Amino acid sequence: MSTNLTLDHASQLRVSILTLVLLGISAALIGGVAAFLGASAYGLLYCSFLFALIIFADYRKGVWLLAFLLPFASSQLVPRELFEITGLNPFNILFGLTLLSLFAASAFRRENIQFVRFPTTFWIYVGIMTLGACLGVGSVERAIVLPNLEPLTKTAYLLDFAKSMIMLAVAWLAAVLSRSGNGRPVIWALAAAYTTFFVVIAGYFVIDGISLQGLAAGDRDFLSWIGLHANEIGLLANIGFAILLHAALATSAPWSRAILLACAGAAAMMAALTFSRAAFVGIAIILGSYMWKQRGMGQFLLALFAIVMVLLLLPDAFIERASTGLATGDQQAITAGRLDLWLVLIGTFWEAPIIGGGLYSTLWATPNLRGLMLPVAHPHNAYLAVALDLGIVGVVVVAAFFWSVWRTFSHLSKHHVDPQWRGVFEGCMVGLLCLAADGFTDGRFTPTPPQAALWLCYGLALGHQAQSRGSIKRPPP
Structure with missing residues (x-):
């Protein structure tokens, strides 16, 4: 019993450390981008940051949103790029965040995730x-x-x-x-x-x-x-x-x-x-x-x-x-x-x-x-x-x-x-x-x-x- 408690505590500690690191990196990135783009970008970046935290907390929400956006992804209904940066668009950002959330959940054993092999x-x-x-x-x-x-x-x-x-x-x-x-x-x-x-x-x-x-x-x-x-x-x-x-x-x-x-x-x-x-x-x-x-x-x-x-x-x-x-x-x-x-x-x-x-x-x-x-x-x-x-x-x-x-x-x-x-x-x-x-x-x-x-x-x-x-x-x- 004591061994299991020790392992759970260690796992929670690793997750906490990872969360703090990600928060720090995200804050630094947001600060740098905001300084580059100007004050008008603060609102958008703040909303994006909150959105990213929700997806990182549960990769399933990211998969649901990807499934919803996939039929629109190559249309003009979804922006093709943000801030005139090729490849930086809502769908690709969501895809990257969902992958990060999934791998983090698996690596730190927040839940039992079993990956699937393609034939x-x-x-x-x-x-x-x-x-x-x-x-x-x-x-x-x-x-x-x-x-x-x-x-x-x-x-x-x-x-x-x-x-x-x-x-x-x-x-x-x-x-x-x-x-x-x-x-x-x-x-x-x-x-x-x-x-x-x-x-x-x-x-x-x-x-x-x-x-x-x-x-x-x-x-x-x-x-x-x-x-x-x-x-x-x-x-x-x-x-x-x-x-x-x-x-x-x-x-x-x-x-x-x-x-x-x-x-x-x-x-x-x-x-x-x-x-x-x-x-x-x-x-x-x-x-x-x-x-x-x-x-x-x-x-x-x-x-x-x-x-x-x-x-x-x-x-x-x-x-x-x-x-x-x-x-x-x-x-x-x-x-x-x-x-x-x-x-x-x-x-x-x-x-x-x-x-x-x-x-x-x-x-x-x-x-x-x-x-x-x-x-x-x-x-x-x-x-x-x-x-x-x-x-x-x-x-x-x-x-x-x-x-x-x-x-x-x-x-x-x-x-x-x-x-x-x-x-x-x-x-x-x-x-x-x-x-x-x-x-x-x-x-x-x-x-x-x-x-x-x-x-x-x-x-x-x-x-x-x-x-x-x-x-x-x-x-x-």
Whole structure:
């Protein structure tokens, strides 16, 4: 007994010393920055300091906030930099504080934290992306300059790659959180994020008086102020819609179920308001998958009736946008000019068939440099992008990795002991289908902002798999 008391006292002493050291360092840094920036920065720094202490006291609060901010992280809704310092932004600061809090809690044994290991397929996937970035950085200086954008630099290129790695690191934090049995707040953070995002977009429509007929005619830049293309927002919304809908349907508590359904509805309306045809396809996949899995005829007919009523009540602008080019059979209208782009770029695959031309290689593809195609940054086809950027090796690695992700979600959706988590991971499977469908006309199979919810849930899945053997059955060999 006396030994245990001595150990507890020593542990508390170490924590107290660490806290004092951190307080001293933080005070010195704040004093130095305030002296550099002037008195106007005192209020902001003081609030940031208090915020940092809250996160340092409990890393879970930091993970929740990261999960909430991740869908917004690459948009203009979150400042890209503070005090004109590249890389210094609220998300990166929050990420650093959360990591510090987690490692401090583990090192000083404030609680029993068990870290989670990513599978081998994940590390091979990260390795091929890193190789692609290393190959690409040598070609950045040859990249075309896109209209209304600054020339791409090696620093900007590597920072963009670093954002993908940070997204994976946040997924790892979610895995650590879920292994300790506290992963559910991440789902609620996503629900809050999607609802907030929908309110922002809907508010913009109302305040600016956006015309639905104008959007149906093909105006694709109406959401450019957010910093994401309408197609990207559509994929982001659909993945959230799939996850939240299935989580809600698997929730037994009435109020929780109602709130999650409302948040899922917000995500669906957000996808519809993008007027992206890929988003419309995603909505159809989600609703079709839900109907397909209805075992009772009554539930099936009820779901079918609800979907038909929604379609009948939709403004004509949505139907007009969804059917663009179908009546005349115009391939250019149906593909929005993508067909010509694909035909031009396919031939460049043979320039580097084994390992590709590097991430984002479309920017320095030969037809792009010679002006033989529209100046674009990506081929508007995720499958073609993998082949051009990472070659045959990348195609095999990416396919194997996403197959392993599918198997992970599939296993947990069938064998998890908690019905709500089974619903979450079933929604993740549908989200993967949306990603696969979206890949035919847009997107990438490397981590991008629209995939934020999917990566967070992948981290949650790994955390659940790593829990005690008694709670989840072992996955099949």
